Amino acid sequence: MKRNSRAFLACAYWAFVVYLFVPLMLMVMMGFKDSKFIGFPIRSWTLEWYLGVFRDTEVLSVFGYSLLIAILSTVLSLAIGTWIAAFLNSYRTFPGRMLVFGLTLLPAVVPGIISAISLRIYARVLGIEPGLWAIVWSHAVHNVPFVVLVVIARLSTLPPSQTEAARDLGADPLIAFIRVTVPYLRPALIGAGIFCLLLSFDDFVRSFFLGGYDPTLPVLIFTRLHSGMSPEINAIATVALVLTAIVGIWAERSMRRMRKEQNA
Amino acid sequence: MSGHLLQLDGLRKTFGRTVAVDHLDMMIEAGEFVTFLGPSGCGKTTTLRMLGGFETPDEGRILLNGEDVTHLPPERRNVNMVFQDYALFPHLTVRRNIAFGLELRRMAAGDIDARVRELAEFLELGSLLERFPDQLSGGQRQRVALARALAPDPALLLLDEPLAALDAKLRGQVQQELKSIQRRTGKTFFFVTHDQDEAMTMSDRIVVMNAGRVEQDGTPEELYDRPASRFVAGFIGETNLIEGRLKSVEGDRAVFDWDGLTLVARPGHKLHTPGEMVSASLRPEHVEIRTTDTDTDGSPDENRFEGRLVDPVFKGSRTVARVELAPDRQLLVHIDRRSILPVDGTPVRVTFSSRHLSLI
Numbered sequence: 014m015k016r017n018s019r020a021f022l023a024c025a026y027w028a029f030v031v032y033l034f035v036p037l038m039l040m041v042m043m044g045f046k047d048s049k050f051i052g053f054p055i056r057s058w059t060l061e062w063y064l065g066v067f068r069d070t071e072v073l074s075v076f077g078y079s080l081l082i083a084i085l086s087t088v089l090s091l092a093i094g095t096w097i098a099a100f101l102n103s104y105r106t107f108p109g110r111m112l113v114f115g116l117t118l119l120p121a122v123v124p125g126i127i128s129a130i131s132l133r134i135y136a137r138v139l140g141i142e143p144g145l146w147a148i149v150w151s152h153a154v155h156n157v158p159f160v161v162l163v164v165i166a167r168l169s170t171l172p173p174s175q176t177e178a179a180r181d182l183g184a185d186p187l188i189a190f191i192r193v194t195v196p197y198l199r200p201a202l203i204g205a206g207i208f209c210l211l212l213s214f215d216d217f218v219r220s221f222f223l224g225g226y227d228p229t230l231p232v233l234i235f236t237r238l239h240s241g242m243s244p245e246i247n248a249i250a251t252v253a254l255v256l257t258a259i260v261g262i263w264a265e266r267s268m269r270r271m272r273k274e275q276n277a
Numbered sequence: 278m279s280g281h282l283l284q285l286d287g288l289r290k291t292f293g294r295t296v297a298v299d300h301l302d303m304m305i306e307a308g309e310f311v312t313f314l315g316p317s318g319c320g321k322t323t324t325l326r327m328l329g330g331f332e333t334p335d336e337g338r339i340l341l342n343g344e345d346v347t348h349l350p351p352e353r354r355n356v357n358m359v360f361q362d363y364a365l366f367p368h369l370t371v372r373r374n375i376a377f378g379l380e381l382r383r384m385a386a387g388d389i390d391a392r393v394r395e396l397a398e399f400l401e402l403g404s405l406l407e408r409f410p411d412q413l414s415g416g417q418r419q420r421v422a423l424a425r426a427l428a429p430d431p432a433l434l435l436l437d438e439p440l441a442a443l444d445a446k447l448r449g450q451v452q453q454e455l456k457s458i459q460r461r462t463g464k465t466f467f468f469v470t471h472d473q474d475e476a477m478t479m480s481d482r483i484v485v486m487n488a489g490r491v492e493q494d495g496t497p498e499e500l501y502d503r504p505a506s507r508f509v510a511g512f513i514g515e516t517n518l519i520e521g522r523l524k525s526v527e528g529d530r531a532v533f534d535w536d537g538l539t540l541v542a543r544p545g546h547k548l549h550t551p552g553e554m555v556s557a558s559l560r561p562e563h564v565e566i567r568t569t570d571t572d573t574d575g576s577p578d579e580n581r582f583e584g585r586l587v588d589p590v591f592k593g594s595r596t597v598a599r600v601e602l603a604p605d606r607q608l609l610v611h612i613d614r615r616s617i618l619p620v621d622g623t624p625v626r627v628t629f630s631s632r633h634l635s636l637i
Binding site: 172174175177178179180181182183184185188192193196197199 | 350
């Protein structure tokens, strides 16, 4: 009986893996097809589509643009998120604390399309031109809640004596924060930062609504889809997939290593 | 300008409805090793934190070298603290931990280096300078915390139960070390603990606190021999607390009645009038025990009774037992190995001088 249930679990697990990865595998495979049309059967293979990605100056510049947006919005999210987390952590008896906390988390749960439309309208009211800064701003609004959650979890484990010791030795509150609290938060900041980078790089809705003439990578892929599916798109998507997967796996591993060091 | 290093004037601190410290007045002189001793919640840690600048008193003033520091933040006081959990910075090496306070004082790199080396040598940390705190043992961490707090040359060093995290064996050794460090540096140590043994071992002066108030302030000997209150007598060492009705007081002879037994005691810190109920403290080691057949008529001790030895417990150098003088009237005694053979039920004669029985 026990043996059967274990076999069943194994089957279910592998079925799930197939369910998750087959679409991705198909996408990667089609990028190698030596034909303009996506679909089986594949009669001959080519690297041409992949090489094309690296020769396509538009793809390369859009990739750079997306990366720039990701980095800027991440820096902004970390700064604002850490500040809110520090505020919520130090004023634990502040009566509106739960309200502030709830409002902070709200952007993470509002449906993307609604937040994109409302940001678009708000940007117009504020006079922010659609384009780089509008996208950076909208990504930061979306990412701040994740930073707050990760940073506040770490901050709540900081013994009060750490900052007190810094103050005792002559640091004013700001220097104590920079020299003691921030190093303590480092693993949380790295983790939250990578998560923000990936979220921003991947975002379509906000970039679409708040973008100007220059598309981000997901927007570019979307517009090229309009002119018909071709293995070229598979190649672009695969390159993006591999890069984000590498960043994600690297982040996961270094977080685990850091945690191990801390427990040691 | 007063001549005292530290002066506390009517210090009071409340948390909600709890009074943590209640009108504390005190002078502390330079070079003293002062210990605040008391059970948890007695106000000793709150006092320490007010001196460090981590709590603001509701009332009263703190004068350090004659300067009012009551409302100065911690970073602007010439006072450093050794925290209970040591609070070493985990991301910095031992060297950088010790240098932390010096870097913030904008000291030249060469001077910082020299000072760190001096302290490392003094506290035997030389070989550990490049390690991180999580690579140190408990005792080593404690020494690093001490070095870090001493580095900026504070006028007053605060120590918040720094030995509580160490195991019992190491604690005794560190007590000696700490006392010797204090003597050699000549620094004023303000030490807080709930461990009376620790306080007795290291301090020049002990302040016993209870429920926000000072119960007694004196040398370890004074506290032990002449406790000012029942609380102090019970908190410091083992003692027999004897209660009875005072019959007469003449000079240094106070006679009182302990349920039919007449005892001669020494008057204490407070004035008592005959007829009043009084307590007296008698340390177990001050009770002399002899067998009943010994002739003790020549002994100068005023208090002499006969009883029966019960419940002897062997403790190595001595035996702890009780002597039953009458039903429900027992004395805790220490028996020297060379005096009598401690057998349960042995009839004994106990004597003790009035000098050792002090009224509270």
